Amino acid sequence: xxxxxxxxxxxxxxxxxxxxxxxxxxxxxxxxxxxxxxxxxxxxxxxxxxxxxxxxxxxxxxxxxxxxxxxxxxxxxxxxxxxxxxxxxxxxxxxxxxxxxxxxxxxxxxxxxxxxxxxxxxxxxxxxxxxxxxxxxxxxxxxxxxxxxxxxxxxxxxxxxxxxxxxxxxxxxxxxxxxxxxxxxxxxxxxxxxxxxxxxxxxxxxxxxxxxxxxxxxxxxxxxxxxxxxxxxxxxxxxxxxxxxxxxxxxxxxxxxxxxxxxxxxxxxxxxxxxxxxxxxxxxxxxxxxxxxxxxxxxxxxxxxxxxxxxxxxxxxxxxxxxxxxxxxxxxxxxxxxxxxxxxxxxxxxxxxxx
Numbered sequence: 038x039x040x041x042x043x044x045x046x047x048x049x050x051x052x053x054x055x056x057x058x059x060x061x062x063x064x065x066x067x068x069x070x071x072x073x074x075x076x077x078x079x080x081x082x083x084x085x086x087x088x089x090x091x092x093x094x095x096x097x098x099x100x101x102x103x104x105x106x107x108x109x110x111x112x113x114x115x116x117x118x119x120x121x122x123x124x125x126x127x128x129x130x131x132x133x134x135x136x137x138x139x140x141x142x143x144x145x146x147x148x149x150x151x152x153x154x155x156x157x158x159x160x161x162x163x164x165x166x167x168x169x170x171x172x173x174x175x176x177x178x179x180x181x182x183x184x185x186x187x188x189x190x191x192x193x194x195x196x197x198x199x200x201x202x203x204x205x206x207x208x209x210x211x212x213x214x215x216x217x218x219x220x221x222x223x224x225x226x227x228x229x230x231x232x233x234x235x236x237x238x239x240x241x242x243x244x245x246x247x248x249x250x251x252x253x254x255x256x257x258x259x260x261x262x263x264x265x266x267x268x269x270x271x272x273x274x275x276x277x278x279x280x281x282x283x284x285x286x287x288x289x290x291x292x293x294x295x296x297x298x299x300x301x302x303x304x305x306x307x308x309x310x311x312x313x314x315x316x317x318x319x320x321x322x323x324x325x326x327x328x329x330x331x332x333x334x335x336x337x338x339x340x341x342x343x344x345x346x347x348x349x350x351x352x353x354x355x356x357x358x359x360x361x362x363x364x365x366x367x368x369x370x371x372x373x374x375x376x377x378x379x380x381x382x383x384x385x386x387x388x389x390x391x392x
Contacts, residue, residue, distance in 0.1 A: 074177055077110060079103045080120030080282035081302035083153060084135040092134055096125070099303035099339065100138050108143045115176065117142050120282035120300055121151025121187075121247035127205055129162055136166050147174070151247040151283065152187040152219070157205040159194070160185075171225055173232050179241045182232065186221050186246040186261055186281075193217040211307075212257050219248040220262040229270055242271060244279045251290060251297060257307075259284055271295050285339075289365045301339055 082100035085093040107117060119139060124131035132154065139146060148167040150160060160170055170185040188194075194217075198204040207215045221229075236242070244250065250267050253259035261267070271277040277295045285307035288299040368375040 074115040075110075075112065077107045077114040077117045078120060078280065078300050079107065079117065079303060080149075080300045081122045081151070081285060081304055082135060082138075083122055083125045083302070083304040084131045084138075085125035086128065086130045086134070090130075092131070093125075096304045097134075097138070100135065103303045104138055104141050108141070114144060116145040116147060118147045118245055118280075119149060120245065120280075121149045122153040122282065122302075123148075123151070124154050126209060127154050127157035127162075132162055132166060147181075147183060147245070149183055149245050149247055149282070150185050150187065152208050153205075155185075155187055156194075156208040157201050171228065179243060180233075180236055182229065182242065182244045184221055184229070184244060184246045184250075184267075185225065186248040186250060187219045187283075188222045188225075189217040189220060189262075216258055218255060218260050218262040219258060221250075221267055222263070226263065226266050226270070229267065233270055233274075236274075238273050239275050242274045242277045244271065244277070246279060246281045247283050249281050249284065249288065249297065249299070250279045251292070253288070259288075268292060268295060287363065287365070303339060306339060 079100070082103075083096050084100065085096055087093060107114070123135040123139070148163075150163055150170055154160070154163050164170065171183055173180065173182045175181070194204070198207065207213060208217070210216060233242070244267075246261075248261045249259055250261050250264045251259075252261065252264055271279075272293055272295070275294060279295060279297045280300060281297070282300050282302070284299045285302040285305060286299065287301075288297070290297040364377045366375060366377060
């Protein structure tokens with residue numbers, strides 16, 4: 038790839054027509070406009086069955102809205118990515134219901150697996166519906182990699198629990214101390230090494246994962262045990278980017294040449310206040326509550342973002358429902374990303390208390 042393609046990922050202003058969508062739209066801009074393209078990103082819908090054909094309406098509406106508005110994007114994105122946790126407890130009714138809604142998307146869809154999709158049957162039904170758990174593809178000079186980053190230790194997966202249902206519930210517990218750290222696993226790392234081996238270091242690389250491929254906070258499983266090994270494989274590329282779901286919140290980081298950015302959930306924010314679960318939203322019980330969302334506004338603290346990664350630095354504009362939009366951009370003077378609105382304590386808005 039020529040050095041003239043240094044403008045890697047760039048915000049597409051034409052996507053502003055989308056308004057406030059619970060999706061991400063990314064524009065990849067190159068020297069020749071004919072090579073420019075966009076892709077949309079939807080993540081973490083957590084479709085949850087209550088009984089029979091009854092599902093949690095709030096989560097359904099979040100995904101339906103994302104799908105409907107993604108279909109209105111102009112120009113049309115070249116493809117759509119779903120970032121994992123389609124289901125809440127990974128059973129067939131939830132996955133089928135989610136897949137039915139995603140089937141309404143206009144265009145090619147690439148699927149990333151989340152832990153809520155995996156730990157009931159270890160991804161067997163997911164494979165029937167969507168195919169391989171990890172894979173790669175190339176599009177207009179960019180190499181994309183989809184990882185299954187939510188594996189864990191074999192003894193936890195196969196030996197610890199009396200049933201698959203119990204294993205699923207324990208991993209779905211969010212901040213549950215009975216959970217286990219995520220990992221990519223040695224088999225997949227060897228595959229990734231071979232997949233990247235033939236690429237020139239100037240080739241733009243985008244990794245889609247569910248967990249962050251970082252070690253952020255183990256108590257909430259914002260943690261990938263073998264993240265260092267994956268980062269080492271990406272380190273030789275001038276412009277490597279990791280886009281991930283799972284965290285349901287704004288996150289950004291830069292490690293060497295690797296830019297990391299999270300995407301928002303269409304379901305709920307993380308963490309959420311006690312009052313959110315009291316509103317009958319069917320969210321799991323938290324041991325660490327946080328005043329972040331309005332329990333009477335089902336889309337509060339969910340949203341989407343534009344990404345500008347053309348320099349290899351993660352510049353992100355977050356468009357948040359019922360909240361002030363935020364921009365996190367690389368600052369050359371400080372040498373790290375800066376939140377332009379809330380970086381200093383005196384610029385932050387106070388947290389809310391709900392009753």
